[in-house]
Amino acid sequence: MTTEERIRLQKHLVETIGLEHEKEGMQPVSSRILALLMVMDKECFTFDEIIEELGISKSAASVALKMLQLRNNVEYITFPGDRKRYFRLKRIEPYHIFEESRKKMQRNIENIGKILTLKANPQAPNNHFLNEIKQMMEFFIDSLDHLKESYLKRHNSSNFSS
Amino acid sequence: MTTEERIRLQKHLVETIGLEHEKEGMQPVSSRILALLMVMDKECFTFDEIIEELGISKSAASVALKMLQLRNNVEYITFPGDRKRYFRLKRIEPYHIFEESRKKMQRNIENIGKILTLKANPQAPNNHFLNEIKQMMEFFIDSLDHLKESYLKRHNSSNFSS
DNA sequence: GTTTTAGTTCGTGCAGTTACGAACCAATAA
DNA sequence: TTATTGGTTCGTAACTGCACGAACTAAAAC
Incomplete structure (x- = not known):
């Protein structure tokens, strides 16, 4: 399997898993973000990468990320000298x-x-x-x-x- | 506690439990019907009794009851010589x-x-x-x-x- | 055959949600 | 001080889902 092939399948899986989360009551944008963080190889996504990857607005991303953090599904880390937030799955027990x-x-x-x-x-x-x-x-x-x-x-x- | 008092408290509990089911993703009318069947002393309710008790339309009751039966929460029994359906909690294991x-x-x-x-x-x-x-x-x-x-x-x- | 009973299905309107863009804010950079 | 970056909040428009009433169906009663 080539890298392109794998990435294509991963993006498809983001959609599938996103839909499944939706069926279980989660909002569309939150579902996609969570699926993205689970499926792709990148361990952390910046705010802009999420927007770019999913084609959503800044406001939608902001609201959804706030909810995902409240629900304990997502957290972010920062690095000194870099104002960006790096979002990733929250590693709960x-x-x-x-x-x-x-x-x-x-x-x-x-x-x-x-x-x-x-x-x-x-x-x-x-x-x-x-x-x-x-x-x-x-x-x-x-x-x-x-x-x-x-x-x-x-x-x-x-x-x-x- | 008088009978009237108990019935008043029961009706209040129907509302409370209905709201809780709603929070967990169930639709308003279905939630109320299910709560009604759980809380009240009457073991079986007819279609008309449900409508009457909850103040909802026939169509809303029909749709909600269909869903509750699909979800295995409710069933109905009938009696020979009586076309009415008597709805009650489904007694699952x-x-x-x-x-x-x-x-x-x-x-x-x-x-x-x-x-x-x-x-x-x-x-x-x-x-x-x-x-x-x-x-x-x-x-x-x-x-x-x-x-x-x-x-x-x-x-x-x-x-x-x- | 007509009426009544017991519910179902359909079309519509209202209410609540969702996502967008624009305006805004706070922190750093220039 | 002004500009830029990174994200938030707000107001609005589009969409969705829910419940209603009316029309309909199927079976029994008359």
Whole structure:
């Protein structure tokens, strides 16, 4: 595979992965930027490189990058004597990727709890079902901690560094 | 707590939980319907009861219910000699609540795989990071099966029936 | 065969989002 | 001090998605 061929395929993949992020609720421009940072060989992109590569406006890039930083997906580094920001994927600890699901599930558990306290007959089939779901979620949350431990145990040889 | 008081609180909770589902990407009407079926004491709602209770149009209810059935959140039953559909929560097996996350993660794993095969230098820091994330996701998927087993083992006394 | 019931589909309007360009700001360079 | 660089904020225009009402369909009732 030639270099040109590879770059062509990479740009195509940026589009594909961008679309997939969009389907999962992310905005078009943010999706493309994130995909760009994941797919291309360049480890860091400047603001202008991002604009250039994706053909978007400065304002769109500015807003999207702000959101991606808030969501902990992107960070930037700078170099002395160079005002440019160099954007790259934020290197989180791998088990943090479950934080979002965990919080979501925690809220669900609380909501089902509230629902059940307001029911006239806790023995009704719906309530039995809701209680089962709640227990499954609680079990899942408990398991995440265990999962983290097991993962760290398996991968303690390869240390993570930001 | 009087019955009226309880019903008032339940209706308020429908709104709260509806809003929360909205924040997680579900459409307003679908969110309200789902919340209604979860919160209220009535185990089944007819089409007209849903419309009446939520103050929405027939078309909005029709579209939303179709989506909720597609997503496996809602089902309906009928009774002989009665053309009405009685909608209720779909009683899935509790460990199925992870199916969506599992599929999403599976797609992510495939995407990262594609990304890595197209990289010029697989040893670059970004790629090392992506690989760690991929491994964490694979570990999570593997663990879901284990989770299901453990859950079934703990709860084998209380059988699930549709 | 006509009417009623129980919902579905279609076309439209409104509201919310998104991305753009222009104006702006802050820091460095000249 | 003015100009340039690097990015942000604001106002606007275009687009998108959602919910409504009206028209429609299919099945049962009469």
